[in-house]
Amino acid sequence: MLDIKFIKENKDLVALAAKKKRINFNVEDLIAVEADRVAIGQQVEELRSKQNKASEDIMGATPELKEQIIRTMTDLKSELKNKEEKLSETMKKWRELMLQVPNIPDMSVPEGNSDEDNVEIRKWGDVKEFDFTPKDHIEIMELANMVDFERGTKTAGFRGYFLKNDAALLEMAVWQYAMDRWSKKGFTPMLVPSLVRKEALVGTGYLPQGEEDLYSDGNEYFAGTGEVSTMYYHSDEVLDNLDNPLKYIVWSPCFRKEAGSHGKDVKGLVRVHEFYKVEQVVLCRASHEESVRLHEEITRNSEEMMEELGLPYHTVINCTGDLGQGQVKKYDIEVWMPSQNKYRETHSASYFHDYQARRLNIRYRDNDGKMKFAHSLNNTAAATPRLITAIIENYQNSDGTVTIPEVLVPYMQGKTVMGKNGQK
RNA sequence: GGAGGCGUGGCCGAGUGGUUUAAGGCACCUGUCUUGAAAACAGACGUGCGGCAACGUACCGUGAGUUCGAAUCUCACCGCCUCCGCCA
Numbered sequence: 001m002l003d004i005k006f007i008k009e010n011k012d013l014v015a016l017a018a019k020k021k022r023i024n025f026n027v028e029d030l031i032a033v034e035a036d037r038v039a040i041g042q043q044v045e046e047l048r049s050k051q052n053k054a055s056e057d058i059m060g061a062t063p064e065l066k067e068q069i070i071r072t073m074t075d076l077k078s079e080l081k082n083k084e085e086k087l088s089e090t091m092k093k094w095r096e097l098m099l100q101v102p103n104i105p106d107m108s109v110p111e112g113n114s115d116e117d118n119v120e121i122r123k124w125g126d127v128k129e130f131d132f133t134p135k136d137h138i139e140i141m142e143l144a145n146m147v148d149f150e151r152g153t154k155t156a157g158f159r160g161y162f163l164k165n166d167a168a169l170l171e172m173a174v175w176q177y178a179m180d181r182w183s184k185k186g187f188t189p190m191l192v193p194s195l196v197r198k199e200a201l202v203g204t205g206y207l208p209q210g211e212e213d214l215y216s217d218g219n220e221y222f223a224g225t226g227e228v229s230t231m232y233y234h235s236d237e238v239l240d241n242l243d244n245p246l247k248y249i250v251w252s253p254c255f256r257k258e259a260g261s262h263g264k265d266v267k268g269l270v271r272v273h274e275f276y277k278v279e280q281v282v283l284c285r286a287s288h289e290e291s292v293r294l295h296e297e298i299t300r301n302s303e304e305m306m307e308e309l310g311l312p313y314h315t316v317i318n319c320t321g322d323l324g325q326g327q328v329k330k331y332d333i334e335v336w337m338p339s340q341n342k343y344r345e346t347h348s349a350s351y352f353h354d355y356q357a358r359r360l361n362i363r364y365r366d367n368d369g370k371m372k373f374a375h376s377l378n379n380t381a382a383a384t385p386r387l388i389t390a391i392i393e394n395y396q397n398s399d400g401t402v403t404i405p406e407v408l409v410p411y412m413q414g415k416t417v418m419g420k421n422g423q424k
Numbered sequence: 425g426g427a428g429g430c431g432u433g434g435c436c437g438a439g440u441g442g443u444u445u446a447a448g449g450c451a452c453c454u455g456u457c458u459u460g461a462a463a464a465c466a467g468a469c470g471u472g473c474g475g476c477a478a479c480g481u482a483c484c485g486u487g488a489g490u491u492c493g494a495a496u497c498u499c500a501c502c503g504c505c506u507c508c509g510c511c512a
Contacts (some may be wrong), residue, residue, distance in 0.1 A: 041482095044481085045480065048481060051493080052480095052493085055442070055492060055493045059493090066492080071492095365434065367453095370453090
């Protein structure tokens, strides 16, 4: 959500933002409703003013005068009721439109239609050359009984899976490693709800637009990311001070219908309906510079983790068409997937300015004594099982085993190689 | 599941139908004093909307209602607390 004053004064900027983001939103509709809101609001206020005046007069009036005032008030009351109904209709439209206003992308964001127009800004690690024909993660994992897709779909339907043996341990090792790693950087570790109220999704900007990608009974929803409940955690709060940003490292199950992606990644663990994610969530002062600094910081945090894991990656800046409604700027980190011979997204780092905080009513008192809406950011730390497919494919050996990245060995009961213990 | 109580500004808290422009306190902000800070004192001090302004208007968990007039009365919903029951 943006400030209506800002929208009125910068409607061209908002219209351009919608165009750049390929979002169907007509700012003129909102401007028209806003004009109605102000005009009808003034009429209502005028009537109320009269009513208040009459109320005051009535107190000291003689019985006859009282009668007379009450008679004139009857007409005024029905007129007021009429206008109030009009106002509430207008407000409803106004709120609906306000929830659709796109945030303004940063100047540094390249223009484009889709992820194909994203621009590489960094690259790390050499793409591994195998002296044998590398397998994909499905083959490696099935060979050692680390995954069961057949029973997975039997149980959970399309994209269902069971992780078994060393893969089950590896997945938990990654979570533990990530939670430890970020805790040491001063992030507060949290386990958060995945089952959330609708308001939490509206507040973070996943609704009303993203309904088709969410599991729900229309009342409670399964969140697609831990960001949702972590942000809602502070809703309607006034934070003590934000001289030091609030930083959370959050683990949660994530649920996505992946509507519109039915044809993509139909096999394997790259795209599933139910996965787990360690996520960085940050709240900071209402300062663009602070947001930018922290955005770079949380991006680097994850890049450095990929380097520790020895996974070749590149980082792209997402083009305008690939930005969400509320995002100002976004970087994706993409890992090299040998079986697909391309980079695949593992992390997504974005900042929102006060877009989410406005919707969630998260404020703080700034050093000048004024109430302000906070800024918010988030980035993936480790999303599994997608991340472990990358580990498995990049670290595979010719005999079908997988070498465990050094940093994960302590979390794998000291094991250095996996894939031998499974039994069919 | 049963019974009772409660929901007021950043926080605490008064207020049970009509100067409430929401008392009072704390915090925040600005001054004075100080090398600096603290303390003390003084001042300012909720938020939204309209208006150049004076000012007007709304907001007391949410929504509806009663009334000339609602923070205050009624109903519904949401949330919290206490006790009992149930489970562990």
